[in-house]
Amino acid sequence: MSQYDYDLFVIGAGSGGVRASRLTALGGKRVAIAEEHRVGGTCVIRGCVPKKFMVMASDFTHQFEIARGYGWDVQATFDWKTFLEAKDVEIARLSGLYAANLGKAGVELFHGRAVLKDAHTVEIVGKKTVTAERILIATGGRPWVPEDLPGIEHAITSEEAFHLPELPKRILIAGGGYIAVEFAGIFAGLGVETTLIYRGPNILRGFDDDVRAHLAGEIEKRGIKVILGCQHESLEKTATGILNKLENGHQIETDVVMFATGRVPHVKGLGLETAGVRLDDNGAVCVDEFSRTSVDNIWAIGDVTDRMNLTPVAIREAVAFHETVYRDTPQHFDYEAVATAVFSQPPVGVVGLTEAEARHSCAKGVDVYLTRFRPMKYAFTGSDERMLMKLVVDADTQRVVGVHIVGPEAPEMIQLAAIAVKAGLTKAQFDATCAVHPTAAEELVTLKEKQSPQNMAAG
Structure with missing residues (x-):
């Protein structure tokens, strides 16, 4: 008989925590999981899923414009409250499915905040205290805002954006990452006068420079005003809205101000220090390649470790944890060539190295293939x-080490392109693949002309 109440206690019922707890319970272990909000975590409740619904809702405006070119006389209005109700019903259904699947696997679910009292003891605040042989931290991240900015209390984050009681007429979004860019597209598509402000020289830091420049131009075509190299000086509530005072001396009044200035690991008040779990300078839980923390019986996965903050990655880390700890097959997730998408409008799909990264890592240089063209759908x-498509190729091995797409269906295309990049396929193998015509994706296997240094400088 074990001296502990559970074999595994998981803190955080998001995608990673749910997967780890279900696998472990299905393997015959006694497992409990605690969630202080709703089962499903960031992705299901206040992230990827509701955001994608909002993207799809807002894109109809663009589709109606295209439809008119094809002879359709479209008369349409949008009702924010109807959309919110439909979205909330679906999110509740998904959250319920997650909770039900935990139950079917035999996982005991605690609704409440869990705090570590020591390396084996967890208090579910206001309810009970339990012990566990092993503990898994999977609490994800939370939005970060500059708390010392005057008037920051008047701003919202992405989490509140999902529940605005009414659609604003004017919004300013601070930030240049994927969340800021995605919500700028959402609100602009729903008819909101939208301004995006970012302190850096261009949006989507960390992405390929051609992607960043191309997308910045394309979102302005959708009516988004982009202000770069600038940030807030203060926010001031007025009788008619919120006055955004910027460091360049300009002032912009909007109804809503949203800060999408990054996310931080959700570790506050978890008792990690008490249990001896080490954090890095950014507040992330320090782990080794197998997701073990500085405490032998405590592991951590997902955004709380700030490694690669993507839902599918957290799920893969959960599987690796289970295989390592409970199936005696040590493994860790391979972070190389992980595809990702930005559901901007138009969307972005990328996998592998940017051109700049490839030039640093490919000893004999890179070959770059790039095309920009008007999608067939826009002909009328x-x-x-x-649309932009770009292949980055190792000049020595001819392996395709990066694929970058901006345009319609880019996220769908990049999922399949990722298989080729992950498999290490060469440009010749791309070329040997017969095109599907007429599609945008055929450009990936028909690109022939390398970019010259002069073309790259001009492009």
Whole structure:
């Protein structure tokens, strides 16, 4: 008989925590999980899933514009409250499924905040205290805002954006990452006068420079005002809205101000220090390649470790944890060539190295293949929107080490392109693949002309 109440206690019922707890319970272990909000975590409740619904809702405006070019006379209005109700019903259904699946696997679910009292003891605040042989931290991240900015209390984050009681007429979004860019597209698509402000020289820091420049131009075509190299000086509540005072001396009044200035690991008040769990300078839980913390019986996965903050990665880390700890097959997730998408409008899909990264890591240089073209769907609309596709190839091995797409269906395409990049396929193998015509994706296997240094400088 074990001296502990549970074999595994998981703190955080998001995608990673749920997967780890279910696998372990299905393997015959006694497992409990605690969640202080709703089962499903960031992705299901206040992240990827509701955001994608909002992206799809807002994109109809663009689709209606295209439809007119094809002869459709579209008369449509949008009702924010109807959308919110439909979205909330679906999120509740998904959260319920997650909770039900935990129950079917035999996982005991605690609704409440869990705090570590020592390396084996967890208090579910206000309810009970339990012990566990092993503990898994999977609490994810939370939005970060500059708390010392005057008037910051008047701003919202992405979490509140999902529940605005009414659609604003004017919004300013601070930030240049994928969350800021995605919500700028959402609100602009729903008819909101949208301004995006970012302190850096261009949006989507860390992405390929051609992608960043191309997307910045394309979102402005969708009516988003982009202000770069600038940030807030203060926010001031007025009788008619919120006055955004910027460091360049300009002032912009909007109804809502949203800060999407990054996320931080959710570790506050978890008792990690008490249990001896070490954090890095950014507040993330320090782990080794197998997700073990500085305490032998405590592990951590997902955004709380600040390694690669993507839902599918957290799930893979959960599987690796289970295989390592409970199936005696030590393994860790391979973070190389992980595809990702930005559901901006137009969307972005990327996998592998940026051109700059490849030039640093490929000893004999890189070959770059790039094309910009008008998607066939826009032929009748008079739109000047352009799609971008880019292949980055190791000049020595001819392996395709990066694929970058901006345009319609980019996220769907990049999932399949990721298989090729992960498998280490060469440009010749891309070329040997017969095109599907007429599609945008065929450009990936028909790119022939390398970018010259002059073209790259001009592009």
